[in-house]
Amino acid sequence: MRANYKMQRLYVTDDLKQGSRADTGPEAVNYLANVLRMKDGDEILVFNGRDGEWRAALRFESKKKLYLEPIELTRKQPVTPDLIYCFAPLKQGRLDYLVQKAVEMGAGILQPVITQHTQVARIGIERIESNAIEAAEQCGVLAIPTTREPLKLEKLLDDWDPARRLIFCDEGHDTHNPLSLLQSLPKTPLGVLIGPEGGFSDQERQKLRSLPFVTAIPLGQRILRADTAAVAALALIQATIGDW
Incomplete structure (x- = not known):
């Protein structure tokens, strides 16, 4: 069964099965009834994010209230991606973009990381979750990534499972070609670490490079913005050693 991208898609929290009903909030009612008519x-x-994708009928109880009646399972629930996506938060608009692209490209866990050069003082976890759901609705993803509470980089590394390879984008790397480095890695669970707008500090880079489970890769000779680097890194990793 393949996704039908011509039909409107909507995320709900209720269980989905034959004979059940899924309630919608007022924003969804307004969008379906008044915007899409x-x-x-x-x-x-x-x-x-649990029961697969269903074709469902709209059932209006009033002009301002409706529920969804699941009719047919169109796609079974896939295994949740195992990729941990670690990122230093950016300002809102660019963080929204970063999260959306991470969801599209197979992140299973979204892990905000506080580094020495992170400039965003307050991180809106609910906003990250909302953007992840919106991206899933738009691009056909069924597994919603888990959003974790922010961690300082030191704490992230201290608690990291050494059996999971952590790839970090190192702007100070002495080569410009990441492909040979990625192709040489063994097949293991993966994490990706993207730094802040100002990059990792020298102390952080030295710490990362000293750890046996960490692999540093370059992203070419051009200087990339953090949100652009995030997309480039995920595309390289997924195409080379990921789940595609």
Whole structure:
């Protein structure tokens, strides 16, 4: 069964199965009824990150209240991606973009990391979760990544499972070609670490390079913004040693 990208997709929190009903919030009702002008009996695709994707009918109880009636399973729930995506938070607009692209490219866990050069003082976990859901709705993803509470880089590294390879993008790397480095890595669970706008400090880079489970890769000779570097790194890793 393949995704039908022509149908509207909506994330819900209720269980999805034959004979059940999934309630929607007022924002979803307004969007479906007033923006898309959908009527009672019209169908959309719904998912909750647990029960796969379902074709569901809109059932209006009033002009401002409706529920969704699951009709048919269109896609089974896939295994949640095992990639841990660690990133230094950016300002809101660029962080939104970074999170959306991470979801599209197979991140299973979103882990904010506080580094010495991180400039964002307050991290909105709910906003990250909302952007992850929106990205999943738009691009056909069924598994919603888990968003973890922020950790300082030192704590992240101290608690890291050494059986999981951590790849970090090192702007100070002495080569410009990451492919040979990635292709030489053994097949193990992966994590990716993207630094802040100002890059990692010398102390942080030395710490990372000293750890046996860490692999540093370059992203070429161009200087990339942090959100651009995030997309470039995920594309390289997924295409070379990822789950594609």
